[in-house]
Amino acid sequence: MKLSGAEIFVETLKKEGVKVLFGYPGGVVLPIFDVLYHEKEIRLILPRHEQAAVHMADGYARSTGNVGVALATSGPGATNTVTGIATAFMDSIPIVVFTGQVPTPMIGVDAFQEADIVGITRPCTKYNYLVKNTADLPYIIKEAFYIASKGRPGPVLVDLPRDVLANKADFVYPETVSLRSYNPTYIGNRWQIKKAADAILKAKKPVIYAGGGVISSNASQELKELAEFTEIPVTLTLMGLGGFPGDHPLFLGMLGMHGTYAANMTIHNSDLIIAIGARFDDRVTGRVKDFAPNAKIIHIDIDPTSIRKSVHVDIPIVGDVRLVLIDLLKELKSMKETNEVIEEARKHWAKQIKDWQKEHPLWYEYDDEVIKPQFVIEKIFEITKGDAIISTEVGQNQMWTAQFYKFLKPRTWLTSGGLGTMGYGFPAALGAQAAFPNKLVFDIAGDGSIQMNIQELATAVIERLNVKVAILNNSCLGMVRQWQELFYGERYSGIDLGEVPDFVKVAEAYGAVGFKAVKPSEVEPVIKEAIKIKKPVLMDFRIDRMEKVFPMVPAGAAIHEMIFLEKKKKTEKMKVVR
Amino acid sequence: MTHILSLLVENKFGVLSRVAGLFSGRGFNIEALSVAPTQDPSVSQMTIVTSGDDRVIEQITKQLNKMIDIIKVSDFSDKDYVLREVALIKVSAKGADREEALRIATIFRAKVVDSSPTTYTIEVTGDDKKIEAIVNLLRPLGIKELVRSGPIAILREDKNK
16 A cells, blocks of 8 residues: 555654654645644654754653654754754764655755755764655665664754655565664674773773763663772763762762862873773863873773774773673673782772862852752752752753762763753753653753743643753853853853843743742752642742852863862852842 | 775765765865766765874774765775876977977877867876876976866785785
């Protein structure tokens, strides 16, 4: 039996196990929406902006580990997806974005709502397709899901011309995919793993530095085993948070620009770095030429291009992080030699790290009049007992959350790490809530970022996605303000957001619930009330405007050259007038 | 250092743009590039001349290998290969210069492929040194137009097999 392209599209999605589709209609994709009208197995969620649709698919993917799917129309619908796609690309998130396209005979004539979206997204997708024949739809869609999720994951875009959706063809769903030009390496090289195990046994000052690859390959259990078996401390990148329990005694906290002093000092002074699914991003290494001067580096990554891109690697291991860790553990367990000199050195190393932890722990100055943002985050952790999915926007809200919320489990942390997309957190939280309707999902936001996709309150209310948004409201673009204060002589330019809007009223206007907290004593009751209410809630926490993210590695410095929060005298304390 | 990369790629539309985009997006150099289908019409062969230090070349090869449409990447630089380029040179040839142009062409085993009362068009094949050499000799006669194909390369077969 022949089916229309739109019917083939929906049938193929079902075969791929798609349960939720974040889609915004428009002229050329009408045939798809017409099929979706009768569709029972796929839940269609209508966002209020195509960018948000892609972030939702991204949040869905990060929280479940499955491919997230978004759909937009041609032209502006398609171009609106670009930020979402680039966000997923930088963080290696498996999503498939479908865009409509003008009919094939009209491509290239500047037709109404035509955009060369395949050309536009070529540098920010893992791969993309323009479908030219209806009969090609099933295999292209299957390939798209395969490419998005296998190897190093990433976004794939499929452009669907209107005539391809309208024409009919036989529906033949291919059971397997085989691409002669795409065969990622999953199993690590035996010899390299042996060499790595040997280096680990001989190291006097080792450290594990793990990133988002631990999350994408579902390797947190193996990582924990490795750390516990070898008693090597672990630091995580921003993307890796949740990949190792935040309350584990071997956990040093995040490293890098706003990492902990202990993590950065441990990396800087180590003699062996075991890098696992991390890519030595500039926010992690600081000044590259002074990065960990005495360390040998083992680098485990599925993507060979990540290895030796910015730092020299002594023992590269290309492979799936989880599979390599399993083999590495096996190797280590078979070796089991003990060496007193090494053991003694390790003890000394552990003590040294304890001292660093004591010297400059993460801290903030609690205040009983003004709400400190870190206090709000600690309270959210305390009240949820860490059993929540947390997304953030980008800026101070993101860094404070990374520092002060103890992520205990993988896939509970959604943040735009690579691209740093303001406006990501709220739609991503909605995507996660769509995947887990009964879980508690928080978006920890700033008053700047939340306004970049605040229209999604409508989606939240109508789709009953009861996300709790905690706005750390300092009436300004806090991270930019912090840099202007520290590095631009306090010339505050273009950062003042005023006390606009009234977030409680905004929430109410959309049919959500709004709360405002001005005093620290109001924080806990507001969070508890927000959790109780079965509706989306916007919490407006009026925080200390001058609060900064510390410690900090200034741009261009090495990661051990950190600046810290200095204890202020009571009288000097910033008064915040509200 | 200059490297010659030979790629086997899927013969699909957009592949050239992906490869070119990779080079421009990551700040790598392309000095010359040529593409054509192979004996298997679903596969094209690309020869890219690029330059950079070892780290850059390592990144280029890895990034190319990572691209979905690229089947194989070989770096010919430390191998034994045959390299050829074609140049078409339209040179002014009047009076005594007509004889001189033909003489130069003969020395380089080049062919005259078109002629008019005042010009010759000369086709020459070789590596870039040979092409530079003939161009330099023809220049005094007056080169009106010069078109070069960019190099293509193939590995020499092992003679001991």
